Amino acid sequence: MVQNEGEEDGFVIAAFSDPSGQLAEQAETIMAAISIEEYLPLVGALRKTPQGYLWSSYDAEADVLYINFKKPARATHSEMTDDDAIIRYEGDEIVGMTILHASKRRAGI
DSSP states (O other), X not given: OEEEEEEETTEEEEEEOOTTSHHHHHHHHHHHHOOHHHHTHHHHHHHHSSSSOOEEXXXXXXXXXXXXXXXXXXXXXXXXXXXXXXXXXXXXXXXXXXXETGGGSOSOO
């Protein structure tokens, strides 16, 4: 049950009545699964992208991280780097990269 709801500085503020404690328990589970601090290093990487966009996906079975800077990314050619990454180009513009052995690499880009 919502007891109080308002908007302040662009944020929605809501207070809930939860006598059973179930909502609080669910919120703790969600907060444990999502740590905002882990994603903040992406801001630096995003600021360096030509378009300011980044789409990514991770294939756990192949241990490959796919990163695209443009959608749709239509690569005209690519190159393999010495450290097992594939840089994809559309003309002279870098439109994405594929990082092999992603989980084995050092975190904290």
